[in-house]
Amino acid sequence: MNSTQQQSVTPQPAISTGSMLTQVSGVLTAIIILxxxxxxxAKRFGFTARRGGSxxxxxxxxxxxxxxxxxxIVDVDDARLVLGITAQQIxxxxxxxxxPAQGSTDLPAAPTDFRQILHSLRKGQGKKS
Structure with missing residues (x-):
């Protein structure tokens, strides 16, 4: 019986260390890229947190x-600063x-079209002659 037991038991092939290392490094690389x-x-579409001081x-x-x-020109709370910036200093x-606050400014009149402007300029030149 001893000889039949040895024939039925076959050793499992050993896993190659090189192939296991390749698989693990491949998965880790994929996770880092993801x-x-x-x-x-997130940065491109603005999902990142905004800074409070901005x-x-x-x-x-x-x-x-x-x-x-x-x-x-840097806008701060109550003033606008004009700064000169170089590689060494500011x-x-x-x-x-x-x-001024944007809401308090009056809206400008609706712009006239080009034809009306050209017509008024022609009239102005005709009066001078």
Whole structure:
């Protein structure tokens, strides 16, 4: 009986360490790529948390003067700052008054069409002659 038991029991093939390492590293790489893709989508579509201070400090205009130099207008609570920015420092150039509230400004009159403007200009030139 001893010989029949040895014939019926066959050893299982050993798992290759190289193939197991390849599978694990492949799955980990896929998980990292998935996490990065989700983070990119969240940033792209604005699902990330907004910073609390961004409402009080806002860059309203910027002008590039050189490769690393620029002038910006920064809106703060009660003033607008004109700043000169270089690679080494930020310099306060001027302080402007705060912007008026958007709701309190009067709406401008509806713009006239081009034909009416051209017609009024022609009439104005005819009167001078």
């Amino acid at each position: 996490i990065l893709a989700i983070a990119w989508l 409402q009080q400090l806002n860059i309203s205009a910027s002008c590039q003067l050189g490769q690393r130099e620029r002038v910006v 310099t306060h150039l001027h302080t402007l008054p705060a912007k």
